[in-house]
Amino acid sequence: MVDLTLQLQPATAHRVYDEFDESNIRKNGDGSFTVTVTYPEDEWVYILSFGDSAEVIEPERVRDKIKARLEKMLLKYGSKEK
Helix, strand or coil: CEEEEEEECHHHHHHHHHHCCHHHEEECCCCCEEEEEEECCCHHHHHCCCHHHEEEEECHHHHHHHHHHHHHHHHHHCCCCC
C-alpha cells in the first residue's frame, strides 16, 4: 500500500468527486484539488488515468517512478527525423 498526495486540475472536478471519498478531497483557492488516498502500489498508481491533469505530490519515490516511465515513453514516442 502507498499513501499518495495528488494535485488535480480544476477541469477534473466531476471525476474527483466521483472517484474519491469527499473526506479525502481539499478544494484549493485556485480551483484545483488536493487528494490524499491510500492505494495498493500497482500500475494504476504509475499510469494515473487523469493523465497530465494530475500530479503526484508525495511520495517522492512514486514521482521518480512516474518520471522514469515518462522518460522511456519519450524515447519511444519522441520526435524522429523522417
